[in-house]
Amino acid sequence: MSDIYDLVKRYPWLPSLKTYYSDIALKNPLDFISEIFSSNKSEELESRVLNLFNDAFNKIEHLSEYELDEINIYVYLILRILLYIINDKILSNRIANIYSKTTYNELNKENEYNLYYIYQDLNLKVIYEEQPFVYKKFVVKEQKEIFKTNFKISFLDYLKLASNLKDEYRKLVNNALLQGYVYIKPENINRLLQEHVRKKLLIQNNEVSSDFEKFKERLFEIHEFKKLYTTITKIWESKKEEFEYSIDITFKEGKDYSGILPPCIKEILSKAQEGQNLVHTERLFILWFLNSLKYPEDKIINVFSTLPDFDREKTAYQVKYAMKKGYTPYSCKSLKSYNLCFANEYKDPICLEGYYSRMQDEQKFISHPLKYIEVKEYRDSKKLKKTKNQSQDQK
Amino acid sequence: MKSFEYLKRRFKEYYKDNKEKIPLVSLFDQREFGFIPWDQQIRMIRHMGFATRDNLIKHLINNGPRHVYSSGSLYLNPENKDMKNKSYLGCDIIIDIDVDHFYTPCKEDHDIWYCKECGKNGKGMVEKCPNCKKSKLKKLNWICEKCLNVAKKEIIKLIYDFLIPDFNIDIEKMKIAFSGHRGYHLKIEDNDLRTLSSDERREIIDYITGEGISYEILGLRKMGDNIFGFSRETIGWSQKINRKIEEILKKTNIEIETLLSDKRTFNLNKNFIENLLNYKNNFLNIIESDNMNNWTLVNSNLNTWYKFLGAIVEEIGIEVDVPVAIDIHRLIRYPGSLHGKTGFKVQELNPNDLDDFNPLDEQTEKLDPIVFVSKVQTIQKLEIIESDVPATKIKGETFGPYKLGDKIEIPHHIAVFLLCKGVAKSI
Numbered sequence: 080m081s082d083i084y085d086l087v088k089r090y091p092w093l094p095s096l097k098t099y100y101s102d103i104a105l106k107n108p109l110d111f112i113s114e115i116f117s118s119n120k121s122e123e124l125e126s127r128v129l130n131l132f133n134d135a136f137n138k139i140e141h142l143s144e145y146e147l148d149e150i151n152i153y154v155y156l157i158l159r160i161l162l163y164i165i166n167d168k169i170l171s172n173r174i175a176n177i178y179s180k181t182t183y184n185e186l187n188k189e190n191e192y193n194l195y196y197i198y199q200d201l202n203l204k205v206i207y208e209e210q211p212f213v214y215k216k217f218v219v220k221e222q223k224e225i226f227k228t229n230f231k232i233s234f235l236d237y238l239k240l241a242s243n244l245k246d247e248y249r250k251l252v253n254n255a256l257l258q259g260y261v262y263i264k265p266e267n268i269n270r271l272l273q274e275h276v277r278k279k280l281l282i283q284n285n286e287v288s289s290d291f292e293k294f295k296e297r298l299f300e301i302h303e304f305k306k307l308y309t310t311i312t313k314i315w316e317s318k319k320e321e322f323e324y325s326i327d328i329t330f331k332e333g334k335d336y337s338g339i340l341p342p343c344i345k346e347i348l349s350k351a352q353e354g355q356n357l358v359h360t361e362r363l364f365i366l367w368f369l370n371s372l373k374y375p376e377d378k379i380i381n382v383f384s385t386l387p388d389f390d391r392e393k394t395a396y397q398v399k400y401a402m403k404k405g406y407t408p409y410s411c412k413s414l415k416s417y418n419l420c421f422a423n424e425y426k427d428p429i430c431l432e433g434y435y436s437r438m439q440d441e442q443k444f445i446s447h448p449l450k451y452i453e454v455k456e457y458r459d460s461k462k463l464k465k466t467k468n469q470s471q472d473q474k
Numbered sequence: 475m476k477s478f479e480y481l482k483r484r485f486k487e488y489y490k491d492n493k494e495k496i497p498l499v500s501l502f503d504q505r506e507f508g509f510i511p512w513d514q515q516i517r518m519i520r521h522m523g524f525a526t527r528d529n530l531i532k533h534l535i536n537n538g539p540r541h542v543y544s545s546g547s548l549y550l551n552p553e554n555k556d557m558k559n560k561s562y563l564g565c566d567i568i569i570d571i572d573v574d575h576f577y578t579p580c581k582e583d584h585d586i587w588y589c590k591e592c593g594k595n596g597k598g599m600v601e602k603c604p605n606c607k608k609s610k611l612k613k614l615n616w617i618c619e620k621c622l623n624v625a626k627k628e629i630i631k632l633i634y635d636f637l638i639p640d641f642n643i644d645i646e647k648m649k650i651a652f653s654g655h656r657g658y659h660l661k662i663e664d665n666d667l668r669t670l671s672s673d674e675r676r677e678i679i680d681y682i683t684g685e686g687i688s689y690e691i692l693g694l695r696k697m698g699d700n701i702f703g704f705s706r707e708t709i710g711w712s713q714k715i716n717r718k719i720e721e722i723l724k725k726t727n728i729e730i731e732t733l734l735s736d737k738r739t740f741n742l743n744k745n746f747i748e749n750l751l752n753y754k755n756n757f758l759n760i761i762e763s764d765n766m767n768n769w770t771l772v773n774s775n776l777n778t779w780y781k782f783l784g785a786i787v788e789e790i791g792i793e794v795d796v797p798v799a800i801d802i803h804r805l806i807r808y809p810g811s812l813h814g815k816t817g818f819k820v821q822e823l824n825p826n827d828l829d830d831f832n833p834l835d836e837q838t839e840k841l842d843p844i845v846f847v848s849k850v851q852t853i854q855k856l857e858i859i860e861s862d863v864p865a866t867k868i869k870g871e872t873f874g875p876y877k878l879g880d881k882i883e884i885p886h887h888i889a890v891f892l893l894c895k896g897v898a899k900s901i
Binding site for chain 2: 213214215216217218219220223234235238239241242243247248250251252253254255256257258259260262
C-alpha cells in the first residue's frame with residue numbers, strides 16, 4: 080500500500096489532507112495564498128495552474144500533466160479559490176470536468192489496497208471481501224459474461240454519491256442490492272468519486288456579497304496571485320465566445336438549424352455547453368435527433384465532448400451504432416414522460432399553441448420535435464418571402 | 475353543524491378515557507404537530523410543538539381534533555412557522571400504502587362516483603368520467619376487509635421482500651400503523667437514513683416500486699430472432715423477476731391464462747399466452763437453470779416481452795404513495811389518535827401482529843382500532859344524506875346499503891363511522 084502522504088498528494092481532495100497536511104489545509108485562504116506565492120514553489124505552481132486552465136481552454140479531454148507531488152496539493156487548493164472568485168459557471172464546469180476525469184483515470188490505476196484506503200478515508204462504508212462475488216451474469220447462446228467484484232458499498236453511501244447522476248445505469252433499481260450493500264466494481268465506485276470531486280470544485284457563488292468582494296480585494300493585494308488571475312481571465316475572455324458556441328449544431332449540408340431548434344433540444348444543448356452531466360435519455364435523444372437531421376458523426380461526437388464522463392472512443396462507437404440503426408428520436412409524448420419537455424419553461428408558442436394546417440382550417444399540435452423543425456422552417460421561409468416581396472414593392 | 479359537534483365531543487371523550495394509551499413517539503419534542511379541527515371548511519393548523527406527551531394529551535382532550543398529525547422530520551424549533559428557521563435535523567423514512575392509489579376488484583362493489591359534468595354515475599375506480607371524459611367527479615370511497623387486506627399484504631411484501639432482504643433494515647426500527655382508514659404507514663427510525671435527501675429517498679422508492687428499471691441493463695437481449703432473458707444469478711430485480719415468472723409458471727394452465735389475459739394487469743394477447751403454455755415446462759427449466767436463458771417464444775417479439783415484464787414488475791413492486799415518501803416535511807397521523815373520516819384509531823402494530831390483524835373485526839382488544847363499540851349495545855338513529863351509501867361490514871355485521879333519506883337505527887360505532895364519512899346526520 081502507498082504511504083498515506085503519497086495518497087493525499089495524488090488525491091488532495093481526500094479528508095486526510097486536513098490531518099496529514101494540516102499546516103496547509105487548515106490555513107486561512109488569504110494566508111495560504113500569500114505564503115505560497117512568496118515561496119520558492121511559486122513559479123512551478125503558477126505554471127501548473129496555468130497549464131491546467133490552458134488544457135481546459137483548448138478543450139483537451141484529460142490534463143496533460145498531473146504530477147503526484149506535494150505541489151499537486153497546492154494546485155488543487157488554489158484551483159478551488161480561483162474558481163470561487165472567477166465565479167463563471169461554464170469555466171467552473173469545464174475545469175471541474177477535466178480535473179475530475181483525470182482523477183478518475185488516476186483512481187483506476189490504483190491497486191485494491193489503495194482504493195480501499197481511499198474509500199475508508201472518505202468515510203464510505205465499503206467492504207472488501209477476499210473472495211470475489213458474482214453479482215451479475217449474462218448468458219447469450221454459448222457465451223457467458225460474468226461480473227465479479229470484491230467490493231460492496233452501503234446503499235446509503237451509494238445513494239449519496241449516485242443519486243445526483245440521474246443515470247439509469249446508476250439507478251439503485253438497476254444495481255445489485257443485497258443485505259444493505261450494492262455489489263460494485265471499483266471502477267464504478269471511482270466514477271462516483273469522479274462526480275464527488277467534480278462537485279467539490281463547483282463552488283457556485285450565486286449572490287456576490289460585499290464579503291466576497293472584500294475577500295477578492297484582499298487576494299488581489301497579493302501581486303503574483305492577481306497576475307495569475309488576470310492572465311487566466313484574459314484568456315478566458317477571448318476564449319469564452321468560442322466556448323459558448325463550441326457545440327456546433329449549425330451544420331447540415333450547408334443548412335443552419337441553430338435558430339429553429341425546439342426547446343427540448345435547446346435545453347439539452349445548453350446543459351452540455353455548461354459541461355453539466357446529461358442523463359441517459361437526454362444523451363439518446365440528442366444523438367437520435369441530430370442523426371435524424373443527418374448531422375456528421377464528428378459534429379455529434381463533439382456535442383458530448385464537454386460532458387463530465389466523455390470518452391471519445393466509447394462515444395464514437397455509440398454514435399456510429401445509433402447512426403447505423405437509424406433510431407427515431409422521442410416523440411413529444413415520450414419527452415413529457417421523461418421530463419424532457421421544456422415547452423412551458425421556454426414559453427414556446429409553436430409547442431404550446433401548435434400550428435394551423437396549410438388550409439388554415441385546422442389547429443394541430445406538435446407531436447414530434449422533428450415536426451417542430453418543419454413548422455418553424457416553413458414559417459421562417461414564409462416570413463422571408465414576405466419581407467422580400469415588401470422590399471420589391473417598395474422598389 | 476350538529477354532527478360535527480357530536481363527533482368532537484365523542485373524540486374528546488376518547489382522548490380523556492385513553493390518555494394513558496396514547497403512545498409517545500420517539501424524539502417527541504423535536505417533531506412538528508398539526509391538527510385539523512371540526513370546521514366546515516377544512517384547514518390544517520400546523521407548526522405546533524409539544525415539550526411533553528402530557529401537553530399533547532391536554533390539547534387533544536380540550537380540542538378533540540378531527541385529525542392529528544406529527545412530522546416525520548425532526549427540528550430544533552418544530553413550532554417555528556418559517557420552515558427555514560425550524561432548523562431541520564433529519565427525517566424518518568415514511569412509506570404510506572393507501573388503497574386510494576391502486577386498483578382492487580372490490581372497488582367495483584363499494585366505490586361510487588358521480589360526474590358533476592354530465593350526471594353519469596357508477597361504481598369502481600375511475601379517474602375520468604367514462605361518458606364525457608371530464609374529471610369533475612364526486613367520489614365516495616368505501617372500505618372493506620378485502621381492500622384493507624390488499625393494503626396489508628403490500629406492507630408485508632414491503633418489509634419481507636424489500637426492506638429486510640435488500641436494504642437490511644432492522645425490523646426493530648420499523649414502526650407500523652394502521653392508518654385508521656384505507657391503509658398502513660411504515661416509519662423507519664434510523665439516524666443514518668434520516669440524513670437522506672429527497673432525491674436519495676426517491677431512489678429508494680423507485681427501487682421498491684420498480685420505477686426506472688431497465689431490462690437491458692438487467693440483461694434482456696435480442697440476438698437475431700432469439701430473446702435472452704435474465705440470469706437467476708444476477709442480484710437484485712432480475713432475480714425477483716425470475717422468481718415471479720417461476721411462481722407464475724408453476725400455476726395451472728387455467729390460472730396462468732386467467733392471469734395473463736387480465737385486462738387490468740398483463741393484458742397479453744392469446745398467441746403469446748398459448749405459446750407460453752406450450753413451452754411452459756421448457757421455460758420453467760430455463761428459468762430454474764444457471765446456464766440457460768433463451769426466452770424465445772414462437773411469434774413473440776421484444777415488445778411483447780416488455781409488456782409481460784412490465785406487468786411482472788407491477789406485481790412485484792409495492793404500491794406506495796410516492797409524494798409522501800420523498801417529502802421531508804410531511805406530517806403523518808399520530809399513533810393512537812382518531813381518524814376523522816372513520817372514527818377509527820390509528821393503530822400501532824408489531825410486524826408479528828400483521829398477519830392476523832383485521833382492522834374491521836380485530837379480536838385482540840388492545841389492537842382493535844374500532845374504539846366506539848359500546849359495552850352495552852346502544853342504538854343510534856341517523857338519516858342518510860347521500861344518494862347511495864355502500865354496505866358496511868364491521869365486527870362481522872353488515873349494515874346497508876342505504877339510499878338518500880333512509881332513516882336507520884344502528885349501533886354506536888357504525889353511527890360514528892357514517893357520521894365521520896359525512897353520509898348521514900343525527901336525528
